[in-house]
Amino acid sequence: MNRILAVIPAFNEEKYLPGVVRSVRRHRPELDILVVDDGSTDSTPEAARQEGALLAQHAYNAGYGVAIQTGLKYALRHGYSFAVTLDGDGQHEPACLERILEPCLAGKADLVIGSRYLEDLEGTGRVYRGPLLRRAGSALFGALGGKMTGSRLTDPTSGFLALNERALRVYTADHFPDTYPDANALVLAHRAGLRILERSVTMYESPRDKKSMHAGLSPLGYVFEMLLSLGLLSLDRKSGRKIP
């Protein structure tokens, strides 16, 4: 039987995490759930324990990419065949887990990206719009990443992913980008020979009372790092070709 781990990176998510864990459990009761507490200063770890989730803790806030890697390394070390990642603030709709997991479980893809920008296939009318800057960023890096991978990428910044064991090995490699694993990560995944697929999912706006990881000047830092990372990858075409 396939063991599947749901990885939920969380930084100060005491308010939303219990709802996310319960929702995942309601939709996919067979999944083990791992909360990666990324150095929270609130009661996120206690919330995870109370909900009966597995818990991995960072001693300090290491960032989203590191938290994801911690969760995926846990999955590999504990013999999980598949993993899904979703945010701890409830942005990702757990009802869509089935949609991103299915191609992985069926062996049709190694890595499935839940895209908020793909057409609304279920006709729910809930196609994500989001802030203009975010859409522009997704379009820019989707175009650059798409050109480098030779495939259509509508949502390269999505953290709603399903991975099989091959993808887990690529995403936990030492050379993998651990700050913002977005379009650059997809280029590396493509170079490692992973079959990448996008599936339409429902995503919600980030809660208004939550401080975004892209607040203040950080969007500028994100754009700089992503452009630099993609630039270096295009100069170094051998990078990431081997699966560890």
Next chain:
Amino acid sequence: MTPQQKIASLFLAAGLLFLVLELVRRRALRMEYSWIWFLALAVLFALLLNYDLTLTLTDTIG
């Protein structure tokens, strides 16, 4: 600045740019801290390509 001096300086600045890129690629320099080096190199290139700007700056500083 003579053309020879300018060319030599540009080669030096290009070498520094290559060094910074290589350090980032090898992860010896973290990407999140590399912007300050790129900013410094952009200023260096600007001063090399526009020598009047260099003179104005040195006059201003005294």
